[in-house]
Amino acid sequence: MYKIALIVVVALVTMSTRFLPFLIFGEKRKTPELILYLGKVLPCAIMGMLVVYCLKEVTPLAYPYGIPELLGIVFVALLHLWKRNSLLSIGAGTVFYMILVQVIF
Amino acid sequence: MNRKALKTTFLDTVPVLTGYLFLGAGFGILLGEKTGLGVGWAAIMALTMFAGSGQYLAVSLIADHASLISVAIATFLVNARHIFYGISLLTPYKGAGKKKTYMIFGLTDETYSLVTQNEPPEGMTRHTYCFLVTLFNHIYWIIGCSLGNLMSLLPISFAGVEFVLTALFVTMFVEQWLSHKNHLPAIIGVGSTLLCLLIFGQNIFLIPSMVMIALLLTISRKTGRRQDNV
Numbered sequence: 001m002y003k004i005a006l007i008v009v010v011a012l013v014t015m016s017t018r019f020l021p022f023l024i025f026g027e028k029r030k031t032p033e034l035i036l037y038l039g040k041v042l043p044c045a046i047m048g049m050l051v052v053y054c055l056k057e058v059t060p061l062a063y064p065y066g067i068p069e070l071l072g073i074v075f076v077a078l079l080h081l082w083k084r085n086s087l088l089s090i091g092a093g094t095v096f097y098m099i100l101v102q103v104i105f
Numbered sequence: 106m107n108r109k110a111l112k113t114t115f116l117d118t119v120p121v122l123t124g125y126l127f128l129g130a131g132f133g134i135l136l137g138e139k140t141g142l143g144v145g146w147a148a149i150m151a152l153t154m155f156a157g158s159g160q161y162l163a164v165s166l167i168a169d170h171a172s173l174i175s176v177a178i179a180t181f182l183v184n185a186r187h188i189f190y191g192i193s194l195l196t197p198y199k200g201a202g203k204k205k206t207y208m209i210f211g212l213t214d215e216t217y218s219l220v221t222q223n224e225p226p227e228g229m230t231r232h233t234y235c236f237l238v239t240l241f242n243h244i245y246w247i248i249g250c251s252l253g254n255l256m257s258l259l260p261i262s263f264a265g266v267e268f269v270l271t272a273l274f275v276t277m278f279v280e281q282w283l284s285h286k287n288h289l290p291a292i293i294g295v296g297s298t299l300l301c302l303l304i305f306g307q308n309i310f311l312i313p314s315m316v317m318i319a320l321l322l323t324i325s326r327k328t329g330r331r332q333d334n335v
Contacts, residue, residue: 002170003146009173010163011153013180014187018212021191022198022205031195037326038319039193041290043221045318046189047278048294049311050214053158054271056307072268076275086120086276093272094127098265 064105072097113226114234118241120276121215125242127269129249130256132160134266137257139168147254151247155211157270158183160250185312190217197221201232208232211239213246218277222284293321 025031051073058066076093083089133147154160162183166176190212197220198205216239225234256263282291297317301310 003142003167005173006163006167006176007150007153009176010150010156010159010166010180013177014154014156014159014184015210017181017184017187018191018209020188021195022209025192025195027199034323034326035192036196038189038322039195041287041322041326042189042193042318043218044281044285044288044290045294045297045322046186047218047274047281048291048296049186049298049314049318050274051271051278052295052298052302052314053311054274056302056310068265069268069271073271073275076272077279080276080279086280087123089276090120090124090127090269090272093275094266094269097268097272098263101265102262 068097068100068105071100107228110226110229111237114229114237115241117219117223118238118245120273121219121242122245124215124269124273125245126249126252127266128157128273129246129251130253131263131266131269132157132164133250133253133255134257134263135161135164136250137254139164142167142254144251144254147250148247151250152243155213155243155246156184157213161267182309182311186214186315187212189315190214193217193221197231198235201236204232204236208236208239211243213242215273216242218280222277222280289325290322293318293325297321 025035055066055069058069060066072093075096076089079092080086080089129151132151133144136142136147136150150160150163154163159180162179163176166179171179191209194212194217198208201208219238219242220235223234223238225231278291282288285291298310298314301314301317304310305313
């Protein structure tokens with residue numbers, strides 16, 4: 001019972017965060033210009049935010065000092081700049097990181 | 106809807122297919138190992154929540170027997186970024202009719218980056234394209250979470266598999282960087298989040314980060330206009 005209630009709560013709260021802007025700025029009302037502007041520039045800023053978000057549990061002052069994450073990110077970024085193949089960058093990057101944390105660190 | 110447009114749409118979602126198989130598998134493995142819940146639970150959670158970090162969080166909350174109030178608050182904090190996605194898609198999703206409810210329900214990080222970066226193929230409307238991308242991603246996610254849960258029964262180490270999420274966002278960040286001349290929003294995004302992580306700590310930094318990003322972007326728009334180079 002607890003598990004079902006938990007699933008319902010997580011699903012409803014997640015949905016509320018996705019529906020909120022559409023409920024506030026409905027189809028009929030004109031969306032303020034500032035909101036439209038933010039809508040255009042936010043994607044770039046959000047990707048930066050999400051990268052940092054993934055690194056929130058890294059411990060730069062204690063072993064392994066975030067080195068596996070740093071190496072992994074540099075690996076993914078360089079591979080992506082070189083080949084521009086998302087599939088390859090993500091797959092190879094993850095395997096590279098798994099080897100780092102399982103074998104070396 | 107022609108076959109070629111459908112194929113192009115599928116190819117656009119292939120990076121997410123890989124990402125979701127890995128990421129979903131990571132969730133399924135954790136769910137099995139930490140809570141002992143089986144594949145049915147993994148599939149139901151993937152179907153109804155459809156949220157990567159939200160589901161990873163749910164695993165620890167189930168394992169801790171957290172109260173429903175703290176479940177609601179923690180989920181809101183982790184998923185509040187979706188509010189930004191909706192703001193970006195107010196105009197593109199306008200007039201999508203019946204499909205719109207599902208498109209908003211399935212607005213994950215990855216769906217968001219695909220629909221904001223890609224143009225629909227010839228012969229397909231933007232709304233249909235966005236709807237299909239959402240649907241395809243949802244299916245990959247359910248498969249990934251279920252398979253992963255079954256894999257948790259295998260005697261192999263999956264340590265480090267969670268890096269797939271980081272790799273996905275780094276790739277998208279590089280794509281956004283290459284496709285925009287103005288790098289200020291990207292720098293604001295990284296800088297604000299780092300600063301807020303240092304100040305507020307890893308549990309609550311997302312909300313202040315978003316406030317700071319919105320403020321700085323608003324200010325940079327005003328100065329940009331004054332210099333006449335928006």
